[in-house]
Amino acid sequence: MKRVPAAGGIVINERNEILILFRRSKWDLPKGHLEKGESFEDCALREVKEETGLKNLAIVKYIGTTEHQYYDNILKCEAFKETKWFEMRTWGDCSLHPQVEESIEWIRWVRKEELIFFLRNSYTNIVDIFHQAGLIES
Secondary structure, three states: OEEEEEEEEEEEOOOOOEEEEEEOOEEEOOEEEOOOOOOHHHHHHHHHHHHHOOOOEEEEEEEEEEEEEEEEOOOOEEEEEEEEEEEEEEOOOOOOOOOHHHOEEEEEEEOHHHHHHHHOOEOHHHHHHHHHOOOOOO
């Protein structure tokens, strides 16, 4: 099984709204594969910028790691993805531009109290990382 290191972020804007995106029929977070020679922090920042169009981003802290198995259509094999997650802040122009090449259909800013509604249609590891970040209760 191929090991796939990745990184992503939970992004919070100046109004304390949280970014979520919709891809492959589920609410998700921006994340992606680590490139050769790249740190997890740099990967997370790059992936969030690419997938959302945000320009002003800063990492606040490391949140935790999630793991899952899946079939990778590019690698054409079963893969084990380990994703390192970071809390990020953004400011200024928060215009969102979904990266359609990554099957992202919509991106939204949601209030903390709205998260649970969206996470009903999400992946277990995304719900787990929101728990680890202290943004939803168990």
